[in-house]
Amino acid sequence: MEIGAPVRFCAVLRVHGAASPDGTLASARVSCPRKGCVDGAECIDCVHLQAFRSAPEVRLYCSVDDREPIAGWMRPKPPSTTVDTRCHAADEFAAARGVHHLLVFDRTFTLVGIACRCDLARGGTRAVADVMSSDVFAAAPATTLGDAAAAMKQLRIGCLPIIDGSLVLGVVTRRDLDRAGVPA
């Protein structure tokens, strides 16, 4: 990076899309980390798009601002379990939902821990409360992508709940930050 350059963006996302029959972006379906699979025509108007080519394959070069609020990248309604649930049952639930972490709530619906599948797989018939991590670090929705990535790296955590007061809004994982172009 050049000295004195404005450090606004920290990453270029290269999004590869399915080749469209007529080779145009407008008729292509592209896999956008922000919106999922979208019509290429939406990308042409996207403020994050810097440059693109439509043939021989669709390639989009999109900007990511690491000052962007993390709320835009969180997964709402994160899969969760309770302290009393047996580990093997919680592990099966996490596998079925395709996630590595489960938020753990107590009987008053308070977030009290995070359990990862590695711990749950070892837990067998024990209660989730016995294997979960009780040190829960959380972030506010306005936290920037850059700050969240730095915190996750420093704390060595793979899952960051996003909270508003006592209300859990969602979670952000390392995979989400990778998709955002700001790896933790």
Added chain:
Amino acid sequence: MRPATRILIVDDEPNARNALSELLRDEGYEVSSAVDGAAAQARLAEFRPDVLLTDVHMPGVDGLGLLATARGMSNGGPAIVLMSARPQPRGVDEPFIGKPIDIDQLLATVQRALRRR
């Protein structure tokens, strides 16, 4: 072997610079970049580009300021292509391309600018 055409990219947005650098290198061009007009003015004599691809709106020396510098070069200067997310500036007849950049359109514009040189 014919030397590769040299292109100097000038844009204050790092991602635009990086994306264009990668795309144009893939096409076989020799590419260098500068963060703004002032940095590009210093780079012009050193890199001696065949094509100057510059953003119009930049802090400090903008694309039009750079255009004046390039036009005044003793060797006739490089071919110039302007780019911007806004409409083409009035009174400027240099080849222009809008953002986001369609690389195929850009390649055609670069060839046209080289022919005009």
